[in-house]
Amino acid sequence: xKLVVLAKPVPDPAAAAERLxxxxxxxxxxxxxxxxxxxxxxxxxxxxIADAHPGEVEITLVAMAPANGAETLRKGLAMxxxxxxxxxxxxxAGSDAWSTARVLATAxxxxxxxxxxxxxxxxxxxxxxxxxxxxxxxxxxYLSSAAKIEPDLAAGTVRVRRISPTGFDxxxxxxxxxxxxxxxxxxxxxxxxxxxxxxxxxxxxxxSVTDLGLATAGDGAVGGAAARTTVTAKRTPPAxxxxxxxxxxxxxxxxxxxxxxxxxxxx
Amino acid sequence: xAAADGAAAGSPGVWxxxxxxxxxxxxxxxxxxxxxxxxxxxxxxxxxxxVLVAADAGAAAQELATYLPRVVAISDAGLAxxxxxxxxAARIAAALADEPPGTILAGAGPDGxxxxxxxxxxxxxxxxxxxxxxxxxxxxxxxxxxxxxxKLITTSTFAHAGWKIVTVxxxxxxASAAASAGxxxxxxxxxxxGVPLVxxxxxxxxxxxxxxxxxxxVIVAGGRGIGGPExxxxxxDLADRLGxxxxxxxxxxxxxxxxxxxxxxxxxRSSRSCRSAPESRSGxxxxxxxxxxxxxxxxxxxxxxxx
Ligand SMILES: Cc1cc2nc3c(=O)[nH]c(=O)nc-3n(C[C@H](O)[C@H](O)[C@H](O)COP(=O)(O)OP(=O)(O)OC[C@H]3O[C@@H](n4cnc5c(N)ncnc54)[C@H](O)[C@@H]3O)c2cc1C
Ligand SMILES: Nc1ncnc2c1ncn2[C@@H]1O[C@H](COP(=O)(O)O)[C@@H](O)[C@H]1O
Numbered sequence: 001x002k003l004v005v006l007a008k009p010v011p012d013p014a015a016a017a018e019r020l021x022x023x024x025x026x027x028x029x030x031x032x033x034x035x036x037x038x039x040x041x042x043x044x045x046x047x048x049i050a051d052a053h054p055g056e057v058e059i060t061l062v063a064m065a066p067a068n069g070a071e072t073l074r075k076g077l078a079m080x081x082x083x084x085x086x087x088x089x090x091x092x093a094g095s096d097a098w099s100t101a102r103v104l105a106t107a108x109x110x111x112x113x114x115x116x117x118x119x120x121x122x123x124x125x126x127x128x129x130x131x132x133x134x135x136x137x138x139x140x141x142y143l144s145s146a147a148k149i150e151p152d153l154a155a156g157t158v159r160v161r162r163i164s165p166t167g168f169d170x171x172x173x174x175x176x177x178x179x180x181x182x183x184x185x186x187x188x189x190x191x192x193x194x195x196x197x198x199x200x201x202x203x204x205x206x207x208s209v210t211d212l213g214l215a216t217a218g219d220g221a222v223g224g225a226a227a228r229t230t231v232t233a234k235r236t237p238p239a240x241x242x243x244x245x246x247x248x249x250x251x252x253x254x255x256x257x258x259x260x261x262x263x264x265x266x267x
Numbered sequence: 268x269a270a271a272d273g274a275a276a277g278s279p280g281v282w283x284x285x286x287x288x289x290x291x292x293x294x295x296x297x298x299x300x301x302x303x304x305x306x307x308x309x310x311x312x313x314x315x316x317x318v319l320v321a322a323d324a325g326a327a328a329q330e331l332a333t334y335l336p337r338v339v340a341i342s343d344a345g346l347a348x349x350x351x352x353x354x355x356a357a358r359i360a361a362a363l364a365d366e367p368p369g370t371i372l373a374g375a376g377p378d379g380x381x382x383x384x385x386x387x388x389x390x391x392x393x394x395x396x397x398x399x400x401x402x403x404x405x406x407x408x409x410x411x412x413x414x415x416x417x418k419l420i421t422t423s424t425f426a427h428a429g430w431k432i433v434t435v436x437x438x439x440x441x442a443s444a445a446a447s448a449g450x451x452x453x454x455x456x457x458x459x460x461g462v463p464l465v466x467x468x469x470x471x472x473x474x475x476x477x478x479x480x481x482x483x484x485v486i487v488a489g490g491r492g493i494g495g496p497e498x499x500x501x502x503x504d505l506a507d508r509l510g511x512x513x514x515x516x517x518x519x520x521x522x523x524x525x526x527x528x529x530x531x532x533x534x535x536r537s538s539r540s541c542r543s544a545p546e547s548r549s550g551x552x553x554x555x556x557x558x559x560x561x562x563x564x565x566x567x568x569x570x571x572x573x574x
Contacts, residue, residue, distance in 0.1 A: 098387055127394065144381050166289060166528065171465050172468050227426065231421050267509055
């Protein structure tokens, strides 16, 4: 079985150094890059499928990112993915969500897969639309908000537990399919020392826009110059009010809180 | 794709993609989107209209028409047993095929994103995401969003002649009905998704999710300090009295005290997480209170409020 995990390199949110550069684009040099958190959950799900079917599963990590994205993908290879594919091209800097979906979908036409896994959203762009857009461009059924992924190789189908407002829906579709995963898929594993050593010799294939047969100007163009959205202004929000902690015997504390809420017309 | 034949089809409008609750009623967030669409229409965005796709769109479409002059209702019984996003988006795209490309407002929750992403690809459109405020300026939507976990607020606009999609966070505006109800146009299907449909083979309920934290203006959240599952009865009581929803921290959810649907700030709910709480101009962010009944602070109530 062949699995693809869409893994976006993002500035490490733990560094809390995310910022826009003078061109109003994400300053990708401000913080070290990591694989987007939600994409690590889907990678973990893919690795668990591989663990359950030893020797039968290949996992390809696919990213569209600057050239140093290859280093970021190494962590995923160290966790156990088989290989990487990086679409990198200076013309892609500044891509919007539409371009990103178009580029990823085009690159995936040359990749064999039974399942494509995407994250619920990213920690930088937070759009949550690239998964469904890629599925649509590839004409794949789309199973979203997955808390559990169960492929049935013999039947050629996949079942997903989708988080609903009241619990879970159990979804089923034929493979190939695209699944969007969530944190409930399970905590991502740490790479083992052996995994880290092994990752060095794993392949990360590189593709440019030209390799994909896409254009960066004219009709249907992708990349920064063709971005369909633009930032017109930015400002820092007013500082958050500090949390107010009320201490004291319950009856007094309750009165104080009620007064506080009433004063703000919240009750 | 979806060529603009504006002259023949009238002026571009602003379209609301409406969602329904499990009982078939209109989702609260859709009333908000409809109210927003009306205000954009008044500011020059063209006619405000809604499109609602459901197994039985009837009642919710009537409800939507209390907010909007025009509602396209598409009932498709086949949707009952299938995941909604892809077939709904295909039907919406078909309904919009004769319209000049305008602006589409969708929810920023899981279902809204499913449809927005699918429409983005079908309509060859552009998208601005997680809007906390939307205005009309220089002939296009001007969208405010909090980025980097709310550390920065950006204003963005479109540079695109085709369909322009905006996903809007809950509580960005307060829903209010129009002076008079609009017209509902009923349509049957149209627009095949062109992909195998995803079947819903079971629905598993988890108790305790009476009021959804998606839509709540008030969330009373408990964490590990609440001491155990029984502590949430206290949280529930307060939430009931405030007309709010019960939320929980990841630790409480991981401990199995309360269903995942109640978790604030989780991966599947980043659109309403604490980290990226909407920083709306109007200061209408949901209020949150954290109740802490751990033995150390027993008898205390901790109030945490994001003003
Ligand atoms: C602060 C900020 C705000 C932005 N706002 C917008 C906006 O409103 N509209 C817009 O069109 N663009 C926007 N962008 C640009 C957008 O982030 C990028 O185009 C990005 O590549 C796709 O959006 P996302 O990261 O939000 O993806 P999401 O839709 O959140 O991604 C979902 C999943 O798709 C996969 N995926 C997404 N991108 C990649 C990738 N490059 N490589 C591999 N897998 C990937 C991952 O599995 C990911 O978990 C914004 C960027 C920033 C930094
Ligand atoms: N040089 C590049 N090659 C390929 N993709 C890139 C490059 N630079 C940025 N991207 C991607 O384009 C999108 C927008 O990036 P940015 O403008 O840096 O926010 C993200 O998906 C990036 O991963």
